[in-house]
Amino acid sequence: MKLHIFNPGHDIALAGDNEKMTAPHAVRQMQMDLGFIPALWADKSDYVLVDNSSNAAHSNSCKSYLQNVKYIDWNDLHKIDKQKLEVLPWGWDKTIRYKLSVASEGKLDGILPNNTQLENIREISGRNWASKNLLQTLLDCDNTCVGESVAVNDYNNLLDVLDNSDNGLAYQYVLKAPWSSSGRGLRYLDLQNEGINDHLEGWIKNIIRKQGLVMVEPYYNKIRDFGMEFTAHVNGEIEYLGLSVFSTSNGAYMGNILAPEDEKQELLSRYINADILIEIRNAISLMMKDKLKGIYSGPFGIDMMILNGGKIHPCVELNLRRTMGHVALDLAQKITEKRIMQMEFNAGHYSLKIKN
Numbered sequence: 001m002k003l004h005i006f007n008p009g010h011d012i013a014l015a016g017d018n019e020k021m022t023a024p025h026a027v028r029q030m031q032m033d034l035g036f037i038p039a040l041w042a043d044k045s046d047y048v049l050v051d052n053s054s055n056a057a058h059s060n061s062c063k064s065y066l067q068n069v070k071y072i073d074w075n076d077l078h079k080i081d082k083q084k085l086e087v088l089p090w091g092w093d094k095t096i097r098y099k100l101s102v103a104s105e106g107k108l109d110g111i112l113p114n115n116t117q118l119e120n121i122r123e124i125s126g127r128n129w130a131s132k133n134l135l136q137t138l139l140d141c142d143n144t145c146v147g148e149s150v151a152v153n154d155y156n157n158l159l160d161v162l163d164n165s166d167n168g169l170a171y172q173y174v175l176k177a178p179w180s181s182s183g184r185g186l187r188y189l190d191l192q193n194e195g196i197n198d199h200l201e202g203w204i205k206n207i208i209r210k211q212g213l214v215m216v217e218p219y220y221n222k223i224r225d226f227g228m229e230f231t232a233h234v235n236g237e238i239e240y241l242g243l244s245v246f247s248t249s250n251g252a253y254m255g256n257i258l259a260p261e262d263e264k265q266e267l268l269s270r271y272i273n274a275d276i277l278i279e280i281r282n283a284i285s286l287m288m289k290d291k292l293k294g295i296y297s298g299p300f301g302i303d304m305m306i307l308n309g310g311k312i313h314p315c316v317e318l319n320l321r322r323t324m325g326h327v328a329l330d331l332a333q334k335i336t337e338k339r340i341m342q343m344e345f346n347a348g349h350y351s352l353k354i355k356n
Helices: 010-016 025-034 053-057 074-079 094-103 115-125 127-138 155-163 198-211 261-268 275-292 324-332
Strands: 002-005 047-050 070-073 086-089 150-152 172-176 186-190 214-218 222-232 238-249 252-258 298-307 311-319 339-346 349-355
Touching: 010 094, 010 115, 025 349, 047 053, 053 070, 070 074, 074 094, 115 127, 115 311, 127 150, 127 214, 127 275, 127 311, 150 155, 155 198, 155 214, 172 198, 186 198, 198 214, 222 261, 222 275, 222 324, 238 261, 238 275, 238 324, 252 324, 275 298, 275 311, 298 324, 324 339
Parallel strands: 002 047, 002 086, 047 070
Antiparallel strands: 150 214, 172 186, 172 214, 222 238, 222 298, 238 252, 252 339, 298 311, 339 349
16 A cells, blocks of 8 residues: 655755755645645555645546545544555655654654665755766766756855856856755856846855755756656666656746657657667666665656757756656556646646646
């Protein structure tokens, strides 16, 4: 039996590294409104843990695509038989483990990740780990693969990096917190037209103080967002699941294309040699097999970009959790023609819509 949980505050929890973190209101609202979505990929009769089981059971969002699961809320958690139970949150962090432990009155503690596992998951989830380990490996896949990311742990060091940059862009950068949720931890820097104002300087110093460093990356002229979705199995094997073709606005997720793999490959091949994608995904599978075995099993995804001139940025971000790309792949199996999956926010509530 599986227990699924949608915890969209996962990335914020990684940033705070605090088991008693309280998520911002918008994140709590998203968890309340979209807590049902594991029913899109769960097996029949699995449990889905939600904030309000009555509301989730009667949700009409994507209702025709939902599996007939058992919705339970946090007050019911201590009643679950932990024998042969597998707990599957959106992502693992100290906060979700703490909440599960408290709500189950300690009954689930034996099947939850320990501190060492959670620390390793957090480290690999950080942008600095992906930069040092994954990006550098993937750049060797083909001469069309590009990307640069530098970690700085001091404000003066950041200024030195900007002064001595030889990336060819001269003045445009993206500054990123090592851990952050979609769009929240990004700041754009234009040295030629504005430079670092007092507000941005304060943000940089605050991120370095709280998280230890800031990532500095060139700003690339993006043509298309896409990604690759995988599952890491307990035995260490990495299974490639498919492409995610999605859209963002200022780094925040907007929606996914729901379509068969060949259609997504054809779309991307308008800009790049799609054969290179095979090299990239094989390199990811080989490397992550060694890095994740004994540490993490479950879904993960890597965001990428197509750039001007047929270039590919093969690792914009590693998400060591389930992603909306995984959701799109599950939904694509339930439709007969191309659709668009969109996240919407209206009248104070979030919804997941499937559109023509």
